[in-house]
Amino acid sequence: EEVRAACRTLWTTDCREPNDGRRSGAIDAFERAIARTDGGSFMSYLRTGRADFDAAPALEALDLAIDRVLRDIPRTTVPSDSVAIWYLYNMGIVVKTPGSTFGIDLSLPRDVEFAPLLDFLLVTHNHPDHVSERLVAAMPKKGGVLHGKPVVSSFLYTRQFARTPQTFTLGDCRVETGITDHNPFWKESVTPFRITCGRGPNAPVLVHSGDGWDGRQ
Numbered sequence: 001e002e003v004r005a006a007c008r009t010l011w012t013t014d015c016r017e018p019n020d021g022r023r024s025g026a027i028d029a030f031e032r033a034i035a036r037t038d039g040g041s042f043m044s045y046l047r048t049g050r051a052d053f054d055a056a057p058a059l060e061a062l063d064l065a066i067d068r069v070l071r072d073i074p075r076t077t078v079p080s081d082s083v084a085i086w087y088l089y090n091m092g093i094v095v096k097t098p099g100s101t102f103g104i105d106l107s108l109p110r111d112v113e114f115a116p117l118l119d120f121l122l123v124t125h126n127h128p129d130h131v132s133e134r135l136v137a138a139m140p141k142k143g144g145v146l147h148g149k150p151v152v153s154s155f156l157y158t159r160q161f162a163r164t165p166q167t168f169t170l171g172d173c174r175v176e177t178g179i180t181d182h183n184p185f186w187k188e189s190v191t192p193f194r195i196t197c198g199r200g201p202n203a204p205v206l207v208h209s210g211d212g213w214d215g216r217q
Contacts, residue, residue, distance in 0.1 A: 002029045002033070002057075003030070003033050006025075006026035006030055006061070007064050007065070010023060010027075011068070030061060036055075036056070036057055041056035041059060042056070045059050045062075045109050049109050049110040063109070063110075065088075065089070069086045069094065073086065073096060073101060073117050074117060076096055078098050080098050080198065081198060081204065083095055083198075084096040088106060090108065091107065091130050092104065092107060092108055093105070093106075093208075094106070094114065094117075094118075095197065097172055097173060099171050100172050100197075101119050102119055102121065104121075104193065104208050105122070105123060105131070105210065106121065107128060107135070111134065111135040115135060115138035115140065118149065119149065120152065120171065120173075120175075121139060121149070122151075122191075122193050122208070123136075123152065123153040124153075124192065124208065124212075125154070125182060125189055125190045127211070130211070131153070131156075150168070150170050152170075152177065154189075162177040165179065172197075173197055173198070175195050176193070176194040177193060177194075178192045178193075178194075180209070180213070181214055181217065183213045190211055190212050192207070194207050
């Protein structure tokens with residue numbers, strides 16, 4: 001109950017007001033819940049989408065947040081020259097434009113439930129906190145993997161395979177890819193994205209660097 005109340009508080013107060021005592025109290029409640037939640041419980045929840053929330057209360061906050069985003073995406077209307085963005089623990093985001101909905105690096109509990117809502121998926125690299133094999137498999141396909149919803153990466157053999165810089169038009173978005181280093185030792189392993197979200201002259205442009213290590217790249 002404390003976790004549920006903390007979620008309600010955070011979702012009905014303003015994150016731009018850091019001194020709001022209601023928000024700090026909710027964050028304290030999350031800290032207590034995290035202290036009671038072990039990593040093994042999270043890994044099980046990640047694999048199965050189910051958890052004992054009494055034993056691992058921090059996971060209920062995650063589950064409620066996933067429910068909230070799944071509800072919000074289809075009922076959110078995005079005006080022209082704008083985007084809506086949802087951040088999903090731990091690395092993922094969902095972006096909605098006036099004409100498309102797409103995910104970047106979605107790998108979280110219950111991620112397959114996002115497949116029906118997405119028009120395409122972008123994946124920066126093949127670490128498991130950035131790519132979910134089950135979500136890729138769940139993107140509806142007709143006639144095999146080459147004919148499913150677009151999945152852009154440098155390692156999944158789809159029609160949007162991008163081991164070298166490529167440009168794709170997906171829905172009302174223009175997606176440009178690059179290739180960067182993850183760290184000094186794992187070279188040319190991350191695909192950053194430059195996404196023009198919409199077709200008008202004032203369409204927002206998002207840049208996602210994945211786990212790119214060298215800012216000069």
